[in-house]
Amino acid sequence: MGLQVPKLSGAPMRRSLKIALLGVTMLVLAGCSEADTHQIKNLAMPDRATAQGPYTYELWKWAWVAAMVTGVIVWGLIFYAVVKFRRRSDDEVPRQTRYNLPLEVFYTIAPVLMCVVFFFHTVRVQDEVIKIEPEPDLTVEVMGQQWSWTFNYGVGEQDPTATAGEDDNGEPDFAYDDYVYFSGTGRVIPTLYLPVDRTVQFNLHSPDVIHDFGVPSFLVKMDVIPGRVNKLQVTPTVEGTYAGKCYELCGVSHSRMLFNVEVVSQAEYDAYLAELAEAGNTADSPLLGGSYVRDQVGLEDDSEGSNE
Numbered sequence: 471m472g473l474q475v476p477k478l479s480g481a482p483m484r485r486s487l488k489i490a491l492l493g494v495t496m497l498v499l500a501g502c503s504e505a506d507t508h509q510i511k512n513l514a515m516p517d518r519a520t521a522q523g524p525y526t527y528e529l530w531k532w533a534w535v536a537a538m539v540t541g542v543i544v545w546g547l548i549f550y551a552v553v554k555f556r557r558r559s560d561d562e563v564p565r566q567t568r569y570n571l572p573l574e575v576f577y578t579i580a581p582v583l584m585c586v587v588f589f590f591h592t593v594r595v596q597d598e599v600i601k602i603e604p605e606p607d608l609t610v611e612v613m614g615q616q617w618s619w620t621f622n623y624g625v626g627e628q629d630p631t632a633t634a635g636e637d638d639n640g641e642p643d644f645a646y647d648d649y650v651y652f653s654g655t656g657r658v659i660p661t662l663y664l665p666v667d668r669t670v671q672f673n674l675h676s677p678d679v680i681h682d683f684g685v686p687s688f689l690v691k692m693d694v695i696p697g698r699v700n701k702l703q704v705t706p707t708v709e710g711t712y713a714g715k716c717y718e719l720c721g722v723s724h725s726r727m728l729f730n731v732e733v734v735s736q737a738e739y740d741a742y743l744a745e746l747a748e749a750g751n752t753a754d755s756p757l758l759g760g761s762y763v764r765d766q767v768g769l770e771d772d773s774e775g776s777n778e
């Protein structure tokens with residue numbers, strides 16, 4: 471008893487396949503605007519606007535290269551098998567084989583090796599991107615609150631040893647003695663000003679739930695977690711306007727948790743800070759949503775239920 475396979479006539483099938491392929495190719499090419507071409511060249515990544523961005527981009531690029539090489543090998547093997555072992559006559563059943571030890575060893579070891587290489591480079595890039603310089607040029611205290619952002623800019627001398635939390639005596643310990651701030655709301659999208667070519671440290675605070683602070687063009691982002699201060703350093707290298715957002719679904723108005731970023735000259739940055747001061751947005755410690763940021767259930771040392 472042989473395999474019952476339906477009889478196919480090859481030629482019309484091949485012709486319609488060719489026409490379909492041609493149609494798809496023309497559609498794809500016709501849809502390519504200049505912006506699309508730019509996107510394709512960038513492998514769908516935004517233009518890099520920070521010193522840290524190229525690390526992320528290189529990882530992304532080489533992951534594509536590895537995926538394409540794997541793809542070409544797999545597609546090649548598929549087409550080779552399809553052509554080489556095709557059915558040559560209606561009543562023929564191809565030779566049936568099972569077990570090929572060298573092949574099985576290969577397809578077990580090769581993916582494991584690929585994962586090891588991907589893992590190595592991911593860790594290498596991550597270490598670079600989340601690296602913290604002991605003395606950044608400036609520090610901005612960022613609060614992600616449901617559902618907007620507050621940016622606190624330090625005025626005057628910076629104390630790089632500040633913890634952005636509490637010192638050993640339980641006193642607030644921030645990098646500056648004076649602050650100016652801008653606080654967004656669900657209606658008012660705030661703008662974060664940054665001086666170009668300066669390494670800025672963001673101390674990330676949340677008074678409520680987990681948010682995630684990120685600017686696509688910076689190619690870095692970091693979670694904003696209540697009860698702890700995450701730190702992220704970025705060096706913007708290109709002046710311009712960028713869009714930032716919350717990357718963590720944080721509640722009903724999460725989609726409104728947008729902000730703009732203006733990377734400007736140092737003079738324009740100083741002028742903006744003076745503007746905030748003139749508007750009365752001044753404080754001697756950053757606006758971080760009140761003391762409950764640090765006193766949440768289960769986080770205080772002396773409450774019942776604390777495990778410390």
Ligand SMILES: [Cu+2]
Pocket residue numbers: 614617680681682716717718719720724727
């Ligand atoms: Cu959020």
